[in-house]
């Protein structure tokens with residue numbers, strides 16, 4: 053059965069605006085399931101899903117696991133440490149062995165850009181990219197869009213600025229494609245050393261000063277400095293970065309409108325974002341985490357062949 057979003061979810065770049073809206077619309081009825089006393093519907097009963105996490109994760113791994121369990125799928129978690137990957141087994145051999153045990157879907161996080169597509173081209177199971185190197189993190193992009201839509205309504209014509217280490221960020225890439233497909237004006241702000249070359253050619257506005265981004269935007273999506281991916285001196289020091297690009301309450305007070313604050317996590321408090329902003333009244337950071345479960349339920353459900361109308365019906369199932 054072909055799903056309306058294809059066999060796999062590897063990136064937002066190849067999706068149409070309608071496909072992205074379908075995922076967000078499908079997530080809406082799934083939000084309520086997580087608010088029930090008994091957070092479970094039988095929608096994916098009988099499906100087996102493997103979560104292959106070759107890089108560390110808190111939010112994404114646990115969120116996928118909750119999404120799978122709340123849809124009654126059977127799940128298995130595999131990490132690189134403790135698996136035969138440590139003995140030199142290849143990614144494809146690991147996945148093919150899992151398929152020999154009759155699985156239906158693989159959720160993969162991997163340090164190499166393209167790893168999810170590499171796998172999807174070689175196995176029959178549906179593959180969901182949970183973050184591949186510096187390429188994309190599509191479900192993070194989708195949960196960010198859902199959170200923005202909850203607060204701004206139709207996103208067309210709105211202005212969102214992605215701030216910080218865009219160069220190393222898969223979240224930035226998924227946001228950029230997703231936002232543009234929904235008609236959002238996208239800005240980026242950060243030191244030039246942390247912005248990809250020729251990023252203007254993607255149709256984004258570049259801000260060299262965080263104060264200008266704050267004046268322009270309806271929402272800021274603030275990224276952490278990915279120090280683990282930096283192999284050169286991209287910034288003089290963390291203190292200097294905070295002084296020039298840090299989102300602080302003193303800077304936000306000068307915004308001409310109520311600015312929504314997003315951050316994909318994990319946060320480096322006192323570097324890209326100050327604690328009083330992260331925990332302040334305009335912060336949607338925990339709303340993003342809550343929406344992550346609903347978005348991932350929607351993606352799993354659509355890839356398994358469901359549609360938006362049936363999602364509404366699925367909501368009616370289960371005990372309350």
Ligand code: CP
Nearest residue numbers: 109110111112316317
């Ligand atoms: N946003 C995000 O991907 O967080 P984790 O690395 O904790 O999964």
